[in-house]
Amino acid sequence: MTAYSTGRCLCGGVTYQVNGPLREVWACHCAQCRQTSGNFVAATNARRADLVFLSDATLTWFPSSGTAERGFCQRCGGNLFWRRTAPDNQTISIMAGTLDPPTGLKLAAHIFTAGKSDYYDIADGAPQHAAWGT
Numbered sequence: 001m002t003a004y005s006t007g008r009c010l011c012g013g014v015t016y017q018v019n020g021p022l023r024e025v026w027a028c029h030c031a032q033c034r035q036t037s038g039n040f041v042a043a044t045n046a047r048r049a050d051l052v053f054l055s056d057a058t059l060t061w062f063p064s065s066g067t068a069e070r071g072f073c074q075r076c077g078g079n080l081f082w083r084r085t086a087p088d089n090q091t092i093s094i095m096a097g098t099l100d101p102p103t104g105l106k107l108a109a110h111i112f113t114a115g116k117s118d119y120y121d122i123a124d125g126a127p128q129h130a131a132w133g134t
């Protein structure tokens with residue numbers, strides 16, 4: 001677990017720091033993650049209150065379902081965030097590849113494996129869940 005982390009998109013239009021703990025990384029294989037990222041997504045999670053933007057000039061939010069939205073960079077296309085839109089939601093998922101390494105994190109689970117594509121196998125030994133990992 002890392003208590004202080006930084007990250008950014010490719011062009012730097014979105015640059016952030018996280019002033020709190022990060023969850024272990026979950027890989028999500030659902031269709032929405034496939035279609036926004038071009039592959040499966042690997043994301044950690046933080047408290048919204050701990051996420052501070054050093055730059056959000058190019059950050060855009062897309063409503064990807066009736067209950068969630070995704071944050072991306074409108075300039076470089078970087079896929080950065082996922083969050084529930086419910087007003088009481090206190091957390092935000094952060095795409096792990098946008099964190100500046102070393103992250104100190106491990107990929108700990110695969111979720112929504114029922115939605116994965118057919119061109120790869122999941123063989124790293126981490127637990128696999130057909131839907132949510134809870």
Ligand SMILES: [Zn+2]
Nearest residue numbers: 009011073076
């Ligand atoms: Zn960018």
Ligand SMILES: [Zn+2]
Nearest residue numbers: 028029030033
């Ligand atoms: Zn997903």
